[in-house]
Amino acid sequence: xxxxxxxxxxxxxxxxxxxxxxxxxxxxxxxxxxxxxxxxxxxxxxxxxxxxxxxxxxxxxxxxxxxxxxxxxxxxxxxxxxxxxxxxxxxxxxxxxxxxxxxxxxxxxxxxxxxxxxxxxxxxxxxxxxxxxxxxxxxxxxxxxxxxxxxxxxxxxxxxxxxxxxxxxxxxxxxxxxxxxxxxxxxxxxxxxxxxxxxxxxxxxxxxxxxxxxxxxxxxxxxxxxxxxxxxxxxxxxxxxxxxxxxxxxxxxxxxxxxxxxxxxxxxxxxxxx
Amino acid sequence: xxxxxxxxxxxxxxxxxxxxxxxxxxxxxxxxxxxxxxxxxxxxxxxxxxxxxxxxxxxxxxxxxxxxxxxxxxxxxxxxxxxxxxxxxxxxxxxxxxxxxxxxxxxxxxxxxxxxxxxxxxxxxxxxxxxxxxxxxxxxxxxxxxxxxxxxxxxxxxxxxxxxxxxxxxxxxxxxxxxxxxxxxxxxxxxxxxxxxxxxxxxxxxxxxxxxxxxxxxxxxxxxxxxxxxxxxxxxxxxxxxxxxxxxxxxxxxxxxxxxxxxxxxxxxxxxxxxxxxxxxxxxxxxxxxx
Numbered sequence: 001x002x003x004x005x006x007x008x009x010x011x012x013x014x015x016x017x018x019x020x021x022x023x024x025x026x027x028x029x030x031x032x033x034x035x036x037x038x039x040x041x042x043x044x045x046x047x048x049x050x051x052x053x054x055x056x057x058x059x060x061x062x063x064x065x066x067x068x069x070x071x072x073x074x075x076x077x078x079x080x081x082x083x084x085x086x087x088x089x090x091x092x093x094x095x096x097x098x099x100x101x102x103x104x105x106x107x108x109x110x111x112x113x114x115x116x117x118x119x120x121x122x123x124x125x126x127x128x129x130x131x132x133x134x135x136x137x138x139x140x141x142x143x144x145x146x147x148x149x150x151x152x153x154x155x156x157x158x159x160x161x162x163x164x165x166x167x168x169x170x171x172x173x174x175x176x177x178x179x180x181x182x183x184x185x186x187x188x189x190x191x192x193x194x195x196x197x198x199x200x201x202x203x204x205x206x207x208x209x210x211x212x213x214x215x216x217x218x219x220x221x222x223x224x225x226x227x228x229x230x231x232x233x234x235x236x237x238x239x240x241x242x243x244x245x246x247x248x249x250x251x252x253x254x255x256x257x258x259x260x261x262x263x264x265x266x267x268x269x270x271x272x273x274x
Numbered sequence: 275x276x277x278x279x280x281x282x283x284x285x286x287x288x289x290x291x292x293x294x295x296x297x298x299x300x301x302x303x304x305x306x307x308x309x310x311x312x313x314x315x316x317x318x319x320x321x322x323x324x325x326x327x328x329x330x331x332x333x334x335x336x337x338x339x340x341x342x343x344x345x346x347x348x349x350x351x352x353x354x355x356x357x358x359x360x361x362x363x364x365x366x367x368x369x370x371x372x373x374x375x376x377x378x379x380x381x382x383x384x385x386x387x388x389x390x391x392x393x394x395x396x397x398x399x400x401x402x403x404x405x406x407x408x409x410x411x412x413x414x415x416x417x418x419x420x421x422x423x424x425x426x427x428x429x430x431x432x433x434x435x436x437x438x439x440x441x442x443x444x445x446x447x448x449x450x451x452x453x454x455x456x457x458x459x460x461x462x463x464x465x466x467x468x469x470x471x472x473x474x475x476x477x478x479x480x481x482x483x484x485x486x487x488x489x490x491x492x493x494x495x496x497x498x499x500x501x502x503x504x505x506x507x508x509x510x511x512x513x514x515x516x517x518x519x520x521x522x523x524x525x526x527x528x529x530x531x532x533x534x535x536x537x538x539x540x541x542x543x544x545x546x547x548x549x550x551x552x553x554x555x556x557x558x559x560x561x562x563x564x565x
Contacts, residue, residue, distance in 0.1 A: 054542045057470065069534040076530060101461050101469040107486050107548050108537060109497050111460040112527060115445025119527040122418040142460060145439050149411035166403040166439075171468065176326075176400050190325055192364070192405040205408050244415050247408065257405065259321045260368035263312060267338065267372045270311040 006049040006061030008137035008161065008216065009095030013046045015223045016093070016230075020048075023074065029053055029061070030070040031093075038231035042089040043078045045071055047096045047147060057102025063146050064100030068113030071147060075120035079127050087129040089234045092121070094148045095137030098168065114146040121150035130237035132230060136215065139164045152237035153207035153246070155229060159215045162197040169195060191256060204253025207233055207246070287505040291432050291455060295354035298392055298431070299339045301506050302350055302513050308341035312369060320363045322402045331357050336366035338373045344514040347387040349377050355394030355434035362440065363399040367409025374416035374426070381423035388424040388517045391447065392431070396462065397438015410439040417446045421525065425449060427516050431509065432456035435487065445527050449499040449516045451509070452489030458498070459487035485548040495555045497526070 010031070014020040017035035022028050029050035034043050049061035058064030075090060082088055099110060125131045133148035135156040144164060148154065156162050166172070172193075173183045187194030191202045201209045210229055212222040240246060247253060248261060290298060300308050312318060312333075319330035335357035339350045351370045353360040362370075370391070380387040398406040417426050428447040430436040435457030436444050444450055444458060452458060461469075463477035476482065485491060493501035500512045536555060540546075 056542070057474075065537045069530055069537060072530045073534060098469075099460060101466045101474075103466065103475050103486070103545055104540075104542065106459045106461060106466065106475075107546055107551060108540060109445075109459075109492075109495075111441035111458065112445045112497065112533060113537070114442045114460065115527040116530050116533065118414050118442060119418065119446055119525065120530070122415055123528075125415075126418065142439065142442065144407065145411055145414070145442055149408070150415060164404065166398040166407045167400060171465070172400050172403065174468075186326065190322060192322060193401065193403045200404060203404055203408065205404075243419070244412055247412070257364065257368075259318065259364050260405075260409070263318050263365050263368045264372040266316055266318065267312045267369060268376060271340065271373075271376045 006095055006137075009046045009048050009061070009093055011216065012095075012134070012136045012218065013044060013048070013093050015218050016227060017044050026070050026074070027053060027066045029058065029067055030074070032074045037089055037091070037227065037234065040088065042091055042234070043074070044091045044093060045074055045147070046093040047071070055100060055102065055104060057100040057105055061096050062098055062100040063096055063114065063143055064102075064105055065108055065110055065113045068110065068117045068146060072116035072120040075117070075124050079120070079124045079129065082129070087127060089130040089132060090121070090124055091230060092131070092133045092147050092151060094133055094135045094139045094143065096143045096147070097138045098140055099142035099146070114142055117146045118150055121147075125150055125152055126242050128242060130234040132233045132237065134226070134230065135162055135164060137161055141165075141167050152240065152242070152244075153233040154205060155208050155210055155233060156197055156200070156206055157215050158197065158209045158211045161215060163195055164197060164200050165195055202252050203256050204250035205247045207236065283503075287503060288507065289504050290506050290509050291453070291504045294356065295335070295337045295352035295392065295394075299337050299350040299352040302390055302510050303339065303341040303343055303348070304345065308339045308350070311338045311340060311373070313337075318365055320365050320402065322364065322405070326401050328358070328401060334363060334365035334369070335360060336369045338369055343388065343390070343517045346517060347380065347385055348390060348517060349373050349387060350390045350392065352392035353395045358399055360393070360395035360434050361397065361399030362395065362406045362410055363402040364405040364409060367406055367413060371409055371412040371416050374413065374420050378416065378420045378423060381420070386424055388427065389420055390427045390429060390513055391443075392429050393436040393440050393444055394430065394432070394434035395436055395438070395440045396434065397440050407439065410443060414443050414446055417443060421446070421448045421521060423521075425516055425519065425521055427451060427513060429509070429513060430456040430458055431504065435459075437462045446525070448522055448525065450492070450497070451500045451502060451512055451516070452492055452498045453502055453504050454489050455504060456489045457483065457487035458489070458492050491548055491552070494552045
């Protein structure tokens, strides 16, 4: 697994928005920029490492207390500004290896800081903002839940450095009482536990898997292609409903999430019997 | 609620914690009004566990019941902590997300329907990793819609507690109800010890765990709305009161500026005695109400 978590986030943030800084008063670990996307302006957000962060548990690009509330504040700001107006797109650029694992974080309720970001992203989507997640590196454990999974459309780079998972490999192997090798072998047969983004794409949660020539150092062409795909995802999100049903209706989901679809249809049928 | 129970109360109480998920759900409804949906006889089990030599269960550890609470339509969704640690897999997570969505649809049709989620869970089931996580994201999206119409009440009674991604879902709920035995936190003590070392968190130090994650602390710092004894009538009363109260004026997870300023005011150069936070985080600004 890449030790460079967070570097790609900064690289892609700068490539797409032309800068990589935080808003005044914000921690340096949350990049926010309003930049052109196609013919309109969009708000871009990314969590990156800040070796001088106030919280010692969040100095390597983890999503911690400050990161959760800052994401929440910067998303809510756009929702507030666009009330009664055209809803600008909100783009979460994702490359973070985990939430912050610290005693301070638990004591000060990191669960609520993450919930605040989820509330903000989800409420923005419900208000009609196209919310797009672009996964350029790692998105593990609480990261995709907090910063990405409330998006209308999720895009990921088609690259071995992209890892989307519920828990990093060593910990998942330990908890399920397997060796890392056994876990990798099982992942080839069982797509939901695989660490390979191509297996992840089989689950039907992604809008698109994007090929780029150089994900660490994108070329002009790579950047243009990804921007075009973001514009396409925004347009597609605006055409669709504000809920997440596209993750159940994709052709991959019809195959891979059969049990989800079965339980939903049975529950609906029995719900209505009265 | 600040007094400790007297010994006679303690002896005569009817334990809620000792009930399984199905019994817990029934106990919250007006008597005789509940019926289970997609129960074990529908035999929808996880398609992923048997492939990994784990025995599945025919309700996948998630019980959905519809009925009436305080005379109003309600759905109770209870996770069974005794099955795979209450973890969320494709089926259990899908069931919860679907039930919350159906409750929203009823509200939109004019039938006011609340939801009570009984969270005894470590979070995502690692044998179904990304599909469990996807289901949790869909549960969150459903809570955000439903809570606008009617209360979504999280009850974590113990003994598993509520951890991982589902603690974030708890953070989105209209109200959180806890017992002293229960815990609410994102990262379990073992996970913190493993990732950050025993000096950061000694997972064998039970007093420390409950001092941070325990119901009494979460209630005293305004992060839970009611603290109840492990007693069936008292818990059912607390839930009924919150159902009848309707949605709060503001959700805890929407109070970003308040919590951001609270975090900014903390001294991060040292570990804190969790009791310090009780003095700093006055409860008057949050959605809660003392019972």
